[in-house]
Amino acid sequence: MSRPEPEPAPLRWESGLEIQPVYTAGDVERSGGTDGVGEPGEFPYTRGIHRHMYRTRPWTMRQYSGFGTAAETHERFLYLIKQGNTGLNVAFDLPTQCGLDSDDPLARGEIGRVGMAVDTLADIEEAFADIDLDRITVSMTINGSAVVLMAMYFAMARKRGYELSKLRGNAQNDILKEFIGRGTWIFPVRESVRLVGDTIEFCAEHAPKYSPVSVCGYHIRESGATPAQEMAYGLSIACAYLEHALERGLPADPCAAGLTFNFDIFGDLWEQVAKFRAGRRLWAKLLRERYGVSDPRALKLRMIAGGGGGGLTIQQPHNNIVRGAYYAMTSALSGTQTMALCSYDEAYTIPSEHAATLSLRTMQILATEIGLCDTVDPLAGSWFVETTTNQMEKLILEQMEELGEQGGIIEAVASGQVQAAVNRQAYERERRVQSGEIEKVGVNCFTHQEEEQEVDFHPYREEEARKQLVRLAAIKEERDGRAVEARLGEVLAAAAEGRNTMPAIIDAVEAYATVGEVVGRLRDVFGGYREPVSF
Amino acid sequence: MRDRPIRVLIAKPGLDGHDVGAKVLCRALRDAGMEVIYTGLRQSPKAIAAATLQEDARVLGLSVLSGAHLPLCRRIGELLEEQGGLSGLLWLVGGNIPRRDLPALEALGVRGVFPTGSHFDEIVAFIEREAPQ
Numbered sequence: 001m002s003r004p005e006p007e008p009a010p011l012r013w014e015s016g017l018e019i020q021p022v023y024t025a026g027d028v029e030r031s032g033g034t035d036g037v038g039e040p041g042e043f044p045y046t047r048g049i050h051r052h053m054y055r056t057r058p059w060t061m062r063q064y065s066g067f068g069t070a071a072e073t074h075e076r077f078l079y080l081i082k083q084g085n086t087g088l089n090v091a092f093d094l095p096t097q098c099g100l101d102s103d104d105p106l107a108r109g110e111i112g113r114v115g116m117a118v119d120t121l122a123d124i125e126e127a128f129a130d131i132d133l134d135r136i137t138v139s140m141t142i143n144g145s146a147v148v149l150m151a152m153y154f155a156m157a158r159k160r161g162y163e164l165s166k167l168r169g170n171a172q173n174d175i176l177k178e179f180i181g182r183g184t185w186i187f188p189v190r191e192s193v194r195l196v197g198d199t200i201e202f203c204a205e206h207a208p209k210y211s212p213v214s215v216c217g218y219h220i221r222e223s224g225a226t227p228a229q230e231m232a233y234g235l236s237i238a239c240a241y242l243e244h245a246l247e248r249g250l251p252a253d254p255c256a257a258g259l260t261f262n263f264d265i266f267g268d269l270w271e272q273v274a275k276f277r278a279g280r281r282l283w284a285k286l287l288r289e290r291y292g293v294s295d296p297r298a299l300k301l302r303m304i305a306g307g308g309g310g311g312l313t314i315q316q317p318h319n320n321i322v323r324g325a326y327y328a329m330t331s332a333l334s335g336t337q338t339m340a341l342c343s344y345d346e347a348y349t350i351p352s353e354h355a356a357t358l359s360l361r362t363m364q365i366l367a368t369e370i371g372l373c374d375t376v377d378p379l380a381g382s383w384f385v386e387t388t389t390n391q392m393e394k395l396i397l398e399q400m401e402e403l404g405e406q407g408g409i410i411e412a413v414a415s416g417q418v419q420a421a422v423n424r425q426a427y428e429r430e431r432r433v434q435s436g437e438i439e440k441v442g443v444n445c446f447t448h449q450e451e452e453q454e455v456d457f458h459p460y461r462e463e464e465a466r467k468q469l470v471r472l473a474a475i476k477e478e479r480d481g482r483a484v485e486a487r488l489g490e491v492l493a494a495a496a497e498g499r500n501t502m503p504a505i506i507d508a509v510e511a512y513a514t515v516g517e518v519v520g521r522l523r524d525v526f527g528g529y530r531e532p533v534s535f
Numbered sequence: 536m537r538d539r540p541i542r543v544l545i546a547k548p549g550l551d552g553h554d555v556g557a558k559v560l561c562r563a564l565r566d567a568g569m570e571v572i573y574t575g576l577r578q579s580p581k582a583i584a585a586a587t588l589q590e591d592a593r594v595l596g597l598s599v600l601s602g603a604h605l606p607l608c609r610r611i612g613e614l615l616e617e618q619g620g621l622s623g624l625l626w627l628v629g630g631n632i633p634r635r636d637l638p639a640l641e642a643l644g645v646r647g648v649f650p651t652g653s654h655f656d657e658i659v660a661f662i663e664r665e666a667p668q
Contacts, residue, residue, distance in 0.1 A: 094550035094601060098577070106579065109606030110550055183552020183576045223555050314652050348631045348651070349602065427559045434654050443652065460602060533575040535561040 013271045015228035017391050023383040031390035036281055040376045044284040046277050046389065047377035048335035049300035054373035059331075060338040061363045062087035062139060062304070063356050066116035068464040069471075070126035073116040077131060079353070083360055087137045089340050090127075091115030091350065092149070097184040099145040099519030102468045111465035113458075114350055115141075119472045120512045124152040125159070133162055138169045139214070139304070139338075144186035146173035147195045148518045151505040154207065159510075170211035170260055173199060176237045177216045179413045179529075180422060181223030186519060189414040191526035195501065197244045202502035204245075204254040211260045213241060214304065221264035222310045223419075224426025227271050228392060230264060231279040232399035233418070235286065236409040239400075242291060252291045256298035263303055265327045265334075266311025270388065273379055276305070276334035278393035306331040306339035306363075309346050316442035320344035325362050332372045333379060339363055350458045416532030423535060472514070479512040487511050488521050495525040541666045544592035546574040546583045548611065551601035556629060556651060560596070563655035569594075569662070580607060584614035587624065593666045599630040600651070605639060612643040625666045629653065 011019045020027070028034060038044055041051030050056070063085055066073045077088055092115040095107035101119050102111045111117050118124060128138070142149045150171050157167050175192040178185045185192065199212040217225075217234030225233060238259050245255040263279075265272055283301040287293035308327050312320045321344045328341050341359040343351035351359070366372045379385045403409055412418045429438065436444040487508040494504040501522070508518055545561050547554055554576055565571045572590050574583065587595050595615075599607060608628065615621055621644045628640060629649040637648055647661050 094552075098550050100550075106550065106577075109603045110601065113603060114601055178552070181552075181555065183554060184550075314650065348633075423555070423558045423562075426555050427562045430559050431563075431655070434656075458602065531575045533573055535558040535565075535571075535573050 013227070013268055015226040015271060015275075015392070015395060017228075017271075017388060017395065019388075023387055025383055027387045028383050028390070031387045032394075033390075034381075034386055036390070036393075037380060037386065043288070043296075043299060044281040045300055046281045047380050049280065049302065049337070051376075053335060053376040054332070054367070055376065058367040058373050059336055059363070060087045060137070061085055061360060062089045062137075062338050062340050063343075063360055064089045064091055064141065064307075064340050064351070065356060066091035066127075067093075067114070067350060067458060068112040068116065068461065069468050070116060070118070070123040072112075072464065074127050074129060076353075077127065080356070080360075081131070081136060083357060084364065085360060087139060087338065088131075089139045090141060092140070092142055093117045094184070096149070096515055097142060097144060099148070099186045099515055099523075101514045101516030102465070102472050104516060109460070111468050113460055117465075117468045118149065118152070119468070119514045119516070120475050121152050121155055121509050122471070122475055122512065124149075124156045128156060133157060133160075133167065133169070140169075140171045143172055143175050143178045143182070144184045144192070145515055145519055146171050146175075147199055147501060147522075148505060148509065148515050150199055150212065151502060151518075152509045155506050155510045164207040164210075166209060167207055168209045170214055171199070172214045172216065172262065173212055174214060174216045174237065174262075176240065176409060176413055177219050177233075180233070180418050181219040185529045185531075187522065187526040188529050189410060192529070193240070193244055193410060195522070196241055197248060198500045198502050200241060200245050200255050200258050201248060201250055201500055203258050204250060208254060208257070210258075211302075212258045213238075214260045214262045215241070216262040218262045218264045218307060220422065224422040224424075224429060226425070227264075227267055227275045228395045229399055229422075231275050231282075231392075232396045232403065233409065234261060234263065235279065235283055235396070236400050236403050238283070239286065239290075240409050246291070252287075252293050253295040253298050256287055256291065256293045257295055261301060261303040263305045264308050264310070265305050265331050266308030266323075269326070269330045269333070270385065271392075272330050273334050273385060274388040274392040275396075276303075276336075277377075277385070277389040278396055280335070281389075282393050282396055302337050304338040304340055305334060305336040306341040309342050312342060312344070312346055313440060313443050314348055315447070317344055317348075319442050320346075321358060321362075324359055325366070328363050328366050329370075329372065332366060335377060352458065416534055419532070420534050475512055476514075483511045484508070484513045484517070488513055488517055491518055492521040492524060495522050537668065540568055540570045541594060541662060542570045542572070542590065542592045543594040543596060543662065544572045544574065544583075544587055544590050545596045545598065546578050546586070547576050547598055548578055548580060548583055548607045549599060549601060549603050550577055551599060551603070552576055553600040554598070556600070557596075557598035560598070560629065560655070560658065564659065564662070567655075567659040567663075580610040580614055583611055584618060587615065588618055593623065593668075594625045594627065594662055596627045596629060599628065599632075602631060604628060604630065604632055605636060608640060608643050608645060615644070623667050625662065627658075627662075629658075
């Protein structure tokens with residue numbers, strides 16, 4: 001007599017969907033059918049935003065890098081390009097991200113530590129010297145002070161003879177997520193959104209190929225949100241920026257086209273795939289139905305994915321190399337445009353050269369040896385994937401509607417509601433990891449008594465910090481102080497009078513006004529942000 | 536047995552904005568019956584030292600993930616010394632802390648280092664055992 005097969009234990013994805021052991025054609029029909037799948041490169045882009053996806057061009061490989069001074073960062077950039085990176089993803093140090101100059105007392109010990117130190121246009125000029133900005137697209141991970149760094153990038157490009165109307169690239173510049181996680185805010189919530197609006201407006205009018213905002217579900221997920229919430233919060237934030245632009249009387253199409261996305265990848269592979277396929281479809285539908293957007297470039301959800309620092313572990317750090325390879329695979333199966341794969345040492349430091357190169361090689365192996373570029377959206381038509389894509393879309397939309405009922409994402413961030421909700425989940429998740437309920441290899445299962453190895457931390461070099469201070473002092477000495485003051489006065493006036501601040505900021509940085517000086521004038525008008533402290 | 540709950544101040548010094556660890560620990564300590572005060576982001580060493588005194592905290596926990604823990608702790612240590620020393624205070628540090636920095640932190644008066652991934656239970660037990668009355 002054969003024993004009956006045991007029933008599998010119930011399974012739920014982090015987002016809450018219940019996962020069946022087996023899916024059939026009937027499940028797809030019950031979940032909404034396949035009418036919304038469509039063709040790749042066509043509305044609603046469920047299968048990807050390009051007709052041939054990786055068959056004609058693999059994803060852009062853009063590792064996050066930058067440290068110390070502009071000179072050192074420049075050298076690293078040249079090395080990365082030589083290794084086959086097709087884009088640059090610039091890391092800035094914390095003083096630059098918080099709008100402080102290197103000579104600010106709060107910058108002590110932080111100059112060049114987690115990214116490149118930038119005080120004036122001279123630093124940006126040096127970092128990108130001799131790099132062909134037509135061939136290498138530059139992405140800047142900058143938020144609170146993005147308006148200043150973008151102004152510097154545009155000023156540098158213009159000086160070198162590039163036309164802004166043709167310049168490509170993007171800035172992260174998603175301030176709403178900084179209030180939820182990551183924390184490099186400077187100004188109060190609404191004033192911060194206004195500055196994002198200034199960059200959207202400026203780019204729509206003068207630099208239409210430059211993407212001024214990369215909305216980050218990534219950091220919200222890292223702060224404790226589920227994959228469905230990550231997409232729901234991300235799309236809600238994107239809608240908030242777009243609505244702000246519309247309130248200014250700007251046309252929807254070019255403003256929507258300026259919005260790109262940055263998403264997280266760690267967790268269940270299939271859940272990520274469903275999240276991205278559903279997210280692309282929902283975004284295209286929302287833009288068309290709610291905002292009347294019709295430009296295909298705007299309707300396509302363009303994204304960077306591949307990072308997932310939250311999934312990496314300090315224990316048995318080499319396991320992170322394996323995790324990284326699966327994250328890259330997940331990301332390719334999800335139809336990403338750009339990958340910035342997290343490096344194995346990213347759980348504890350900015351990536352070493354060795355780790356960053358390994359990540360790049362991982363992506364190159366996937367693109368060349370494994371067949372991930374063979375065909376478009378290879379998972380399409382799977383009963384499981386199409387069912388969960390439909391279910392995820394419903395779930396994301398429900399969560400967006402819930403946020404809308406709370407007064408919208410800007411209100412929910414300003415009041416601290418989002419932060420509190422996400423933090424509560426982070427706590428619950430951490431407890432479940434610590435209890436072993438959520439299994440993590442090398443952490444709570446398959447552990448072994450490892451000889452505790454010392455990991456390589458990126459060293460802090462006082463010498464480089466000193467160089468930056470000397471350089472800043474010299475520039476302050478050499479520049480035309482009166483012109484700087486006058487142009488900073490214009491920044492203040494533009495901010496106070498509600499005009500777009502970008503033109504005045506570009507003028508100011510061209511005269512070598514510092515990041516701290518420009519931010520200081522804006523702070524004079526907007527005030528600083530007071531964090532609603534809760535846990 | 537203690538006659539009143541242990542008062543803990545959790546602080547984020549410097550410019551590092553990664554606060555998930557600090558916040559989840561605050562909850563864990565509160566769930567363990569402690570009184571927890573969280574400073575929020577971007578606190579100067581001065582503000583942290585002052586808050587420790589004002590809040591009458593018995594435990595000070597700093598969370599640093601940027602790698603700037605040594606310069607920050609050096610400065611905070613000086614300020615704590617100036618305002619009466621470390622005898623009535625249990626000083627802890629958490630975050631991305633390499634093992635080779637442990638002796639330097641201990642020399643400054645840090646009594647416990649809990650790197651990212653440390654268990655709540657372990658931290659709670661350490662505080663309950665070591666916190667001054």
